[in-house]
Amino acid sequence: MRNxxxxxxxQIVPVLFLIxxxxxxxxxxxxxxxxxxxxxxxxxADREAxxxxxxxxxxxxxxxxxxxGNVVRGDFGTSFHYGEKALPLVLERLPASFELAVAAMxxxxxxxxxxxxxxxxxxxxxxxxxxSGLAVIGKAMPNFWMGIxxxxxxxxxxxxxxxxxxxxxxxxxxxxxxLGVGLAAQMTRLIRSNMLEILGxxxxxxxxxxxxxxxxxxxxxxxxxxxxxxxxIMGLQFTSLIGGTLVTETVFAWPxxxxxxxxxxNTRDMAIVQAAVFVIAITVIVTNLLTDLVYRxxxxxxxxxx
Amino acid sequence: MARELEPAGAGGPLADGMxxxxxxxxxxxxxxxxxxxxxxxxIIVLLTVIVAVxxxxxxxxxxxxxxxxxxxxxxxxxxxxxxxxxLGTDNLGRDIFSRLVYGARVSLIVGFGAVLVSGLLGAALxxxxxxxxxxxxxxxxxxxxxxxxxxxxxLMLVVLAVVGPGLTTLIFVIGLTNWVSYxxxxxxxxxxxxxxxxxxxARSVGASGGRxxxxxxxxxxxxxxxVLSGLNVATTILMEASLSFLGLGIKxxxxxxxxxxxxxxxxxxxSWWVAALPGIAITITVLGVIFLGDWLRDVLDPRMKTKD
Numbered sequence: 001m002r003n004x005x006x007x008x009x010x011q012i013v014p015v016l017f018l019i020x021x022x023x024x025x026x027x028x029x030x031x032x033x034x035x036x037x038x039x040x041x042x043x044x045a046d047r048e049a050x051x052x053x054x055x056x057x058x059x060x061x062x063x064x065x066x067x068x069g070n071v072v073r074g075d076f077g078t079s080f081h082y083g084e085k086a087l088p089l090v091l092e093r094l095p096a097s098f099e100l101a102v103a104a105m106x107x108x109x110x111x112x113x114x115x116x117x118x119x120x121x122x123x124x125x126x127x128x129x130x131x132s133g134l135a136v137i138g139k140a141m142p143n144f145w146m147g148i149x150x151x152x153x154x155x156x157x158x159x160x161x162x163x164x165x166x167x168x169x170x171x172x173x174x175x176x177x178x179l180g181v182g183l184a185a186q187m188t189r190l191i192r193s194n195m196l197e198i199l200g201x202x203x204x205x206x207x208x209x210x211x212x213x214x215x216x217x218x219x220x221x222x223x224x225x226x227x228x229x230x231x232x233i234m235g236l237q238f239t240s241l242i243g244g245t246l247v248t249e250t251v252f253a254w255p256x257x258x259x260x261x262x263x264x265x266n267t268r269d270m271a272i273v274q275a276a277v278f279v280i281a282i283t284v285i286v287t288n289l290l291t292d293l294v295y296r297x298x299x300x301x302x303x304x305x306x
Numbered sequence: 307m308a309r310e311l312e313p314a315g316a317g318g319p320l321a322d323g324m325x326x327x328x329x330x331x332x333x334x335x336x337x338x339x340x341x342x343x344x345x346x347x348x349i350i351v352l353l354t355v356i357v358a359v360x361x362x363x364x365x366x367x368x369x370x371x372x373x374x375x376x377x378x379x380x381x382x383x384x385x386x387x388x389x390x391x392x393l394g395t396d397n398l399g400r401d402i403f404s405r406l407v408y409g410a411r412v413s414l415i416v417g418f419g420a421v422l423v424s425g426l427l428g429a430a431l432x433x434x435x436x437x438x439x440x441x442x443x444x445x446x447x448x449x450x451x452x453x454x455x456x457x458x459x460x461l462m463l464v465v466l467a468v469v470g471p472g473l474t475t476l477i478f479v480i481g482l483t484n485w486v487s488y489x490x491x492x493x494x495x496x497x498x499x500x501x502x503x504x505x506x507x508a509r510s511v512g513a514s515g516g517r518x519x520x521x522x523x524x525x526x527x528x529x530x531x532x533v534l535s536g537l538n539v540a541t542t543i544l545m546e547a548s549l550s551f552l553g554l555g556i557k558x559x560x561x562x563x564x565x566x567x568x569x570x571x572x573x574x575x576x577s578w579w580v581a582a583l584p585g586i587a588i589t590i591t592v593l594g595v596i597f598l599g600d601w602l603r604d605v606l607d608p609r610m611k612t613k614d
Binding site: 014015018019022023026027136137139140141142143144145146149151152156239240242243246247250251261262265266273277280281284285288 | 451458467575582589
């Protein structure tokens with residue numbers, strides 16, 4: 001177990017190195033970073049000064065070395081817009097994004113689990129068809145569009161919920177629901193096919209032949225094994241969940257990491273963009289690691305030598 | 307990071323003898339007719355293609371034509387609607403119907419173009435990784451892991467912020483960030499196919515690595531490739547819409563449904579149709595692609611069939 005964790009952590013290192021490389025190439029090679037950092041009205045003298053100050057006149061490999069060193073120390077430079085260090089600014093936004101992501105995941109599970117199970121148990125009935133139809137539509141709908149339509153109905157027309165911003169529970173409902181429904185649509189389909197597979201297995205037939213109530217067969221025997229892949233699915237969905245927060249936070253002006261990133265991209269605040277990319281990547285990697293661990297804990301058949 | 311469970315849609319190794327047994331052209335059409343969702347999907351996709359190709363003939367107005375006197379008019383059947391503008395006008399008085407028609411072009415071009423780019427790149431890298439193994443595979447697959455750790459929309463946002471928006475840029479940016487799923491699936495298939503007898507036979511008569519990959523292995527991964535592409539076109543269309551919505555995708559004068567939605571967002575309180583209609587267009591198109599893609603999967607790749 002401990003070896004396994006050590007091994008996984010060691011695997012993260014090359015991945016982080018590659019992410020550094022990708023970000024470095026993006027910022028330094030595809031364009032002149034000076035152009036990204038300075039306003040268009042800057043003079044040539046300003047440019048030269050910035051180049052020297054940032055070491056941009058040095059050879060690329062040297063710049064990459066410095067860049068890596070700074071990344072390891074968590075120094076992504078200073079934000080031009082806020083005049084503060086980029087990393088603390090990014091970390092400051094994490095709780096809001098986390099709150100939104102957790103709420104969305106909760107809504108997704110609460111929707112997808114019963115719908116997926118029901119759909120599998122009542123397979124090929126009108127109910128199954130209806131649920132599958134909902135899931136497909138949920139997948140096809142652009143998330144941000146649904147968000148805007150929800151604002152139109154619940155905030156503008158009915159006036160039940162606030163249009164945007166972060167505050168009490170009322171502020172959380174619409175963005176979390178918007179993000180959660182997209183996830184639920186994907187999860188429902190996966191849970192359904194997963195439950196179908198389990199319901200066809202021998203031990204389920206044995207449980208049924210013992211005369212157990214169908215509710216117990218499904219609820220106790222099938223669900224327990226059915227939960228294992230669901231955990232993996234949730235882990236895998238996390239990456240798309242983070243991607244989803246970028247757009248959802250913009251629609252609802254939710255003051256999270258995604259909104260900060262989108263505005264920073266528009267104002268070309270590259271220090272924040274770099275810091276945000278790293279923070280998001282590390283979050284995703286750690287989540288994947290944790291998913292793997294939980295998965296192994298739930299299913300003792302999986303050994304730690306993977 | 308080793309992951310035992312591939313995401314849905316990714317195929318495991320092929321069972322021997324199951325590859326390359328694809329139904330013929332006429333049989334395919336017969337099968338399509340029998341599947342209700344498949345037929346629906348095919349009709350939607352076909353209609354979208356027709357609309358995109360014949361956009362200038364179908365559109366009633368020039369998509370960029372401004373009419374300051376007829377701003378934010380509702381669809382013709384609503385109170386205050388104008389007959390000349392079937393689906394109403396936007397905040398600049400542009401005809402929404404014509405813009406939707408032209409928007410179909412962008413959605414399809416980006417959807418199929420980006421999938422082509424990522425498919426070619428991913429399949430090539432997957433072939434190399436699967437066939438040569440060792441450090442080639444390690445390098446490619448670790449790079450793939452790094453790409454997976456960054457949500458693809460994030461990567462695209464950063465690239466687009468650096469290189470600037472535009473149609474061709476968008477196709478390549480989406481294409482170059484989405485190759486990972488292809489590389490993984492293709493590598494998995496190659497790993498099993500290269501141990502099969504016909505590949506061993508080719509190798510024993512002295513065929514080169516390149517020839518074996520292109521002539522013997524590539525045709526056998528065609529079905530998985532098509533299946534994966536069907537799903538990817540759907541997500542790419544949604545991706546383009548999101549990026550254009552965030553202002554980093556398609557730039558005017560090109561018309562994009564995502565961009566239209568973004569324009570209409572500020573006016574939802576008074577003129578809901580400006581934001582609502584492009585969203586409906588996106589949903590219907592993506593629904594069609596998903597239906598067609600699911601049907602393709604069921605026909606071409608029985609292993610991936612949803613169990614029912």
